[in-house]
Amino acid sequence: MVARRLRIVLSAGILLLPICASAQEVTQQRITNMLGQATKAAPVIDVELLRQEALANPTQNLKSLPNWSKVTNLPQMVVELNFVNNSVAIEPQSYRTIGLLADALHHPNLLKYKFLVVGHTSSTGDPKHNLQLSQDRANAIKEALSTTFAIDPNRLYAVGVGQEYPIDGVDPTAADNRRVQLINLGVFTSKK
Numbered sequence: 001m002v003a004r005r006l007r008i009v010l011s012a013g014i015l016l017l018p019i020c021a022s023a024q025e026v027t028q029q030r031i032t033n034m035l036g037q038a039t040k041a042a043p044v045i046d047v048e049l050l051r052q053e054a055l056a057n058p059t060q061n062l063k064s065l066p067n068w069s070k071v072t073n074l075p076q077m078v079v080e081l082n083f084v085n086n087s088v089a090i091e092p093q094s095y096r097t098i099g100l101l102a103d104a105l106h107h108p109n110l111l112k113y114k115f116l117v118v119g120h121t122s123s124t125g126d127p128k129h130n131l132q133l134s135q136d137r138a139n140a141i142k143e144a145l146s147t148t149f150a151i152d153p154n155r156l157y158a159v160g161v162g163q164e165y166p167i168d169g170v171d172p173t174a175a176d177n178r179r180v181q182l183i184n185l186g187v188f189t190s191k192k
Contacts, residue, residue, distance in 0.1 A: 135160025
């Protein structure tokens, strides 16, 4: 099967703008530093409202949606992952990168935070299928982090937005548009 490149966006700055970084540059320290750049309290985010807005407005710019605009400037960063084409199966070589993400999320500087995993696809294929595929890939990353790497699943929230917000707007079918974002949502409070 052909592997497709997928990006996880985790950098400080405007939502969905890529930071040029190759997978070779990804380190636990870099991830920890970028995701830990929360300089003020994050806004209250209702993940279910994000999901509902994305589903109800599949052709609208996410930044223009009321709840999505709240996550625009939260800490993020870009790393690459590979999935089997048109699948949620994570390619084995990507587990090293997911492991680096997990190590960073276990770091004392990030233990207090919760994260939003946002799935995206390219425009190859049917938009409804892409919306579901993006949700499934976000869920796959959340599951890998919580089961394989023991990240508290209550710190992770997954939502898919399909093909509607490409990084490469010139070529909406480009592999760079197939990605997952990890966004720091602010302080996590345990439900114990």
